[in-house]
Amino acid sequence: MTLETGTPAAAGVTSEPGVLLQAEELYRFYRSGEEETRALRGVTFHASAGEVVAVCGPSGSGKSTLLACLAGLDDPDGGTVRVDGHRISHRPEAERAALRARLVGVLLQSGNLVEHLTVAANVDLAQRLAGRRDPRRRDSLLDSLGLSGRAGAWPSGLSGGEAARAGLAVALANRPALLLADEPTGELDQHTEAPVLRLIRHQADERTAVVIASHSPAVRRLADRVVELKDGRTA
Known part of the structure; x- marks a missing residue:
């Protein structure tokens, strides 16, 4: 296990290719x-390209707080976070x-989709927030996730598995470069959890670093x- 407390030098965070x-x-x-x-108490952490890291622990252990700080959704009181060489902590929210829009994908257990936008429009919005517009990427992504036929659907009309894949x-x-997922399959049964996790594994195989906070035994495996x-x- 490479997550440690102590000095950054002792943890060896910056030395690994x-x-x-x-x-x-x-x-x-x-x-x-x-x-x-005290939600986090001196946590040092790293994730490499192509690696899936599961962050586990009881409720209240700090998992969600850690992911929020890693994503730049929250700012730590102490310490620094860098993604692909860019410091994301201790900057103005903008x-x-x-x-975050350019470097980090965030998958939440719920709330990843804007309810008044279709599935395709939700993907378009994420691209616009990063200053991009790539309909081919959107269509290819929805196709690979088995959602081509649901591109025009509203989030309220999706099944649990479809909503997870749309998120x-x-x-x-x-x-x-980095995918952060907070209990992404927490509301899914085993039948719908398995394909979502296979898709996350495939994304890691494409050289994305993946960090998942979860209680799920399947995520551990x-x-x-x-x-x-x-x-x-x-x-």
Whole structure:
């Protein structure tokens, strides 16, 4: 297991070839009145091109907070995150959003699709946010995910498996260097979970770094590495 606490030098994060994601000494605290929650406590983490890393641990261990910081959706109180050599942490939100649109695909358990847009229009929106317009990429992606016949469907009309695959299409719209997935199959049964995970594995085989936060045994089996979190630290 290569997720460690301690100094970046000791963790060896920057010395490995092919590393696309580098996170060093991440801390994240939340305060509500007199209460303080220490969600991340000095987490150092990396993921390489073509690698699937599963982040596992009990509820409240910091998995979702870690993924949010890695994606630039949240900013750590301490530490840095770099994706493909670009620092995404400790920048204005507009800069983080631009880097995320270009470099990072984010697949959420729910909420990955804009309800008032069709499946195809959701992919188009993701491309426009990155300053791109590539209908061929969109159509090819939907075809590879078995969604060509559902391109004009509204999210509310999709089955659970279709919604998961449509969310994956949005996450992969701009050929991201890094794919982050937070419980992507949490609402799926085993029958619909398996093809989604095969598609994620295929994306890793295309040299994308993949990080999945999940409780699923199937995700553990899929992963090249499993990292355990407990109370915001590596277990």
